[in-house]
Amino acid sequence: MEDSCRILADTAVLAGEIMLKAGAETCRVEDTIRRILHTSGFEHCEAFVVTTGIIVTLEDPSGEMISLSRRVREKSTNLGNIDLVNTISRRFCQEEVSLEETYRQLKELKPVAYPAWLTYLCMVATAACFTWILGGSAAECAVAAINGFYFIGSRILNRVLHLNDFVFNMVASFLMSFTCMAIQALWLPALQTEPAIAGSIMALLPGLAMTNGIRDTLEGDYMSGGARMIEAFVIAASLALGIGAGMECCRRLFSLWEGGIP
Numbered sequence: 001m002e003d004s005c006r007i008l009a010d011t012a013v014l015a016g017e018i019m020l021k022a023g024a025e026t027c028r029v030e031d032t033i034r035r036i037l038h039t040s041g042f043e044h045c046e047a048f049v050v051t052t053g054i055i056v057t058l059e060d061p062s063g064e065m066i067s068l069s070r071r072v073r074e075k076s077t078n079l080g081n082i083d084l085v086n087t088i089s090r091r092f093c094q095e096e097v098s099l100e101e102t103y104r105q106l107k108e109l110k111p112v113a114y115p116a117w118l119t120y121l122c123m124v125a126t127a128a129c130f131t132w133i134l135g136g137s138a139a140e141c142a143v144a145a146i147n148g149f150y151f152i153g154s155r156i157l158n159r160v161l162h163l164n165d166f167v168f169n170m171v172a173s174f175l176m177s178f179t180c181m182a183i184q185a186l187w188l189p190a191l192q193t194e195p196a197i198a199g200s201i202m203a204l205l206p207g208l209a210m211t212n213g214i215r216d217t218l219e220g221d222y223m224s225g226g227a228r229m230i231e232a233f234v235i236a237a238s239l240a241l242g243i244g245a246g247m248e249c250c251r252r253l254f255s256l257w258e259g260g261i262p
Contacts, residue, residue, distance in 0.1 A: 004099065005040065005042075005058055005060050005064075005066055006066060007099055007100065007103055008036065008037065008039070008040055008058065008099060009037070009056055009058045009066045009068050010068070010103065011036060011092075011099060011102055011103045011106060012032075012033045012036040012037050012047070012056055013033070013054055013056050013068050013070050014103070014106045014107070015032055015033065015036060015085050015088070015089050015106055016029045016030075016032060016033045016047070016049060016054045016056075016070075017054060017070050017072055018081055018085050018106065018109065019032060019081070019082050019085050019086075020049065020051075020054065020072045020075075021072060021074050021075060021076060021078075021081075022076060022077070022078040022079070022080075022081035022082045022085075023075065023076060023077040023078065023079070023082070023208055023212070024082045024212075025212040025215045025216050025219075025224075025228075026049045026050060026051060026212075026216050026221055026224040027215065027216055027219040027221055027224075028082075029049045029054070030047050030048075030049045030221075032085065032086065032089050033047035033049070033054070033056060034047050035089060035090075035093050036089055036092065036093065037056070037058055039092070039093055040058065040060075042058060042059060042060060043059070044057070044058070044059035044065075045057070045058055045059075046058075049224070050223060050224050050227065051072075051224055051227045051228060051231070052071065052072055052073070052227075053069065053070060053071050053072055054068075054069065054070045054072065055067070055068070055069045056068045056069075077208050078111060078112060078113075080111075080112025081109070081111055081112055083112075084109060084112065085106065085109070088102060088105050088106060088109075089102070120152045123148045123151050123152055123203055124145050124148035124149065124152070125145075125148075126148070126202060126203050127144040127145055127147055127148040127151070127199050127200045127202065127203065128141040128142070128144050128145040128148070128199070129141075129199075130144070130198070130199035130202040131143075131144040131195050131196055131198070131199025131200070132199075133199075134194075134195040134198050134199055135192075135195050136192060136195035136196055136199060137192070139188055139190075139191055140191065140192050140195050140196040140199070141196075141199075143179070143180055143183055143188075143191065143196045143200075144195075144196050144199040144200045146179060147175070147176040147179055147180070147196075147200035148200070148203075150172060150175045150176055150179070151172055151176075151200075151203060151204070154168060154171060154172040154175070165234075165235060165238070166234060166235075166237075166238045167238075169204050169235055169238040169239050169242060170238040170239070170241050170242035170245075171242065172201075172204060172242065173201055173204065173238070173239045173241075173242030173243045173246065174242040174243070174245050174246040174249075175246065176197060176200040176201060176242075176243070176246065177193075177197050177242065177243040177244075177245075177246030177247050177250075178246035178247075178249060178250050180193045180196045180197050180200070181193060181246065181247055181250035181251070181254075182250055182254075185250070185254045193247075197243060201239055201243070204235070204239055205235075205236070205239070206231065206232035206235035206236060209228050209229075209231045209232040209235065210228070210229070210232040212228045213225045213226070213227075213228030213229040213231070213232060216228060217229075
């Protein structure tokens with residue numbers, strides 16, 4: 001009995017960890033963990049999930065208690081992984097697969113991933129398309145596409161340097177805004193920098209964090225909802241600082257040249 005309880009608790013924590021790393025809201029993670037734990041039939045099954053960790057408690061009829069905690073540091077956006085874990089957990093709760101098989105499937109779960117070239121191509125296309133939606137012409141879309149390559153380079157470099165999100169977003173937005181201002185000063189005086197910069201940073205905006213924060217708050221989880229909101233604010237602040245620093249640096253640099261930016 002103790003071994004099966006331990007495997008059940010490990011399975012629940014593993015499922016929650018995968019979902020939390022993939023960007024799932026905490027209310028969804030708690031619901032999945034509780035569904036798995038309640039298959040034991042025990043009266044005391046609890047799960048506490050925040051954006052950075054999971055705590056699970058399971059008490060068997062003999063009074064023995066199993067408590068597990070897991071620190072979650074990695075975060076990404078992978079809705080495919082969330083869907084896979086959701087499917088596996090629902091099949092287990094409907095008794096279509098055994099506990100051991102469920103744990104094995106979660107352990108051997110391969111992340112849903114697209115080819116790197118397709119991801120990079122979508123980054124460039126996203127920047128150009130959003131610039132067009134925001135009122136940019138072909139010139140602004142082309143500049144935004146160039147900025148998309150900065151985003152790609154920053155992501156590749158970040159895999160080596162392991163910078164935090166604040167520094168990563170600030171550096172990327174700095175390069176994007178500086179490039180737009182420099183191209184306007186040197187080659188295209190009629191370039192509209194506002195839509196070009198706004199379209200370039202669309203892939204960096206904290207849409208998922210804001211959405212999850214609202215959903216967690218509406219579910220009554222104010223701690224996780226507030227944490228998500230703060231995360232969204234920090235990302236937005238880093239982008240604003242990077243854009244402002246890039247524009248000001250470019251202005252000061254070209255103000256030293258005759259005919260530069262006034």
